[in-house]
Amino acid sequence: MPFLDKIIVDFDRALRVMGGIASASRPNPASRIVEAVLDADQQRHSAGLMRINHVGEVCAQALYDAQARFAHDPSVKQQFIDAGREEEDHLAWTAERLRELGSHISLLNPLWYVGAYALGTVAARLGDTRSLGFVVETERQVEAHLTSHLTxxxxxxxxxxxxxxxxxxxxxxxxxxxxxxxxxVLPFPARKAMQAMSKVMTSIAYYI
Incomplete structure (x- = not known):
């Protein structure tokens, strides 16, 4: 693909991600579940948590896109591409759930996307093993974060x-x-910095 066409395609994809426009390749795991009756506070709280999760998926798309673009080993590049495709399902599912809850995606998605893309680029430039280590730590923190949401x-x-x-x-x-x-394994200061950044993002995304 010519360079200019590639730039246009990438820009279009970024706009779609930031706008919450995504297509899932797998069925929504909630598609056959009957909607429960939630009071106003419960609905607002569920929406806040799902907005956080949607922002996480916006960031995941940016991170994986950047890391795949600058990966050196073809197998590493493919892993980032494959994981990004599965994360796109998450993006679609959380956006759909927000609509069902009568809420909205984060108004700051452009900021989250650009920041995550920059972070993914830095991680990739440090080499494949460190870039992969960044994924390992990110997914560890995301797993803990999602577990807390289930409670x-x-x-x-x-x-x-x-x-x-x-x-x-x-x-x-x-x-x-x-x-x-x-x-x-990432150095301890890097892991703590990631936790701090995540805390800021989740605190803001819950409301905005």
Whole structure:
């Protein structure tokens, strides 16, 4: 593909991700679950948590796109591409759930996307093993974050819970695959910095 055409395609894809426009290749795990009756506070809380999860998927798309673009080993590049495709399912599922809850995606998605793409580029430039190590740590933190959401979501919100549970299952597999390809353990300061950045993002995305 000519360079200019590639830029246009990538820009279009980024706009779609930031706008919450995605197509899932797998069925939504909540598609056959009957919608529960939630009161206003429960609905607002579920929406806030699912908005956080949607932002996480916006960031995942940016990270995997950047890491795939600058990966050196073809097998590593393919892993990033494959994981990104599965994460696109998550993007579609969480966007659909937000609509069902009568809420919206984050208004700051352009900021989240650009920041994550820059971070993914830096990780990739450090080499494949460190880039994979970044994925391992990211997925470890995301797994913990999704586990906490399963305890925070209203018990009767089975649709949101089914989506989050399937997302968590996929994240574990992505982290394991990155580790198997040679991902190294990140230094402690880097892991703590990632946690701090995640805390800022989740605190803001819950509301905006």
């Amino acid at each position: 925070e979501l209203p018990e009767q919100d089975a649709k949101s819970r089914a989506i989050v549970d399937k997302m968590r299952e996929d994240e574990v597999l992505h982290g394991a695959a990155a580790k198997a390809l040679g991902g190294t």
